[in-house]
Amino acid sequence: MAPADLTVDVCWSPAPGTLRECHLSLPAGSTLRDALVASTWFDAAGPERLGGLQVGIWGRAQPLDAPLREGDRVEVYRALTVDPKEARRQRYRDAGQRIVTRHRPLGRKA
Template sequence: MSTSAFINVEVVYALPQRHQLVRIQVPAGSTVREAIDASGILARFPEIDLDKANKVGVFGKLTRLDTVLRERDRVEIYRPLIADPKEVRKKRAEEGKALKKGGGAAA
C-alpha cells in the first residue's frame, strides 16, 4: 500500500464582491496554517490577521490553525463580523412591525 507524500487542498477567502480560491498541494500532515501560508493568500490580502481578527474553518466548521488537513479539505478564512447577527435580526423585526402598523397612503 503506497501513501502519497502530498495532498490536494483548497484555501478560500471571500469578500463581499469577490472571492479568492487557491488550489495547492501540501505535504501530507500539513496544518491549516501551513496551507494558508503556502497558498500565498496572506500576501494578496494583508488585512487577514490569523492571530486576532480572522477565524478559520474546514468545510464551514470552525477549526484551529494547528488542525492537520486531509486530502481535498477546503480551508476557509472568515472575515470578522462587523455587526452582531442577533441585533441585526432584532432591528429588522422591529422595523417590519413599524411598517405594518403605518398603512400609509396607497400609490
C-alpha cells in the same frame, strides 16, 4: 503530484460579495497554517500574525495546527460587523412584518 501529497482548497472573502479560491497541493501531514502560507494571500501579515485569523475546515473553526486531509476546504473568516440578532431586528423593522423561517412557521403555538 506524489502519492503522499494532498489537495486542499483555500477560500477567503476579503470583502462582502467577493470570494478568492486557491487550489493547493501540499505534502502529507500539512496543517492549516501551512495551507495559509502556501496560498500567499497572507504573506504581508507574516507567519507570526496568522494567529489573529479566524480559520476553519468545512465551516468548523479549527486551530492553526489542525492537520489537513485530502479534499479539505480551508476557510478564512471575516469578523462580524453586526451582531446576527441585531441584523434580524433591523430586517424586521425595514420589512415591517415578521420574518418567517422554515424552522418557525407562522401560526398558533401548539
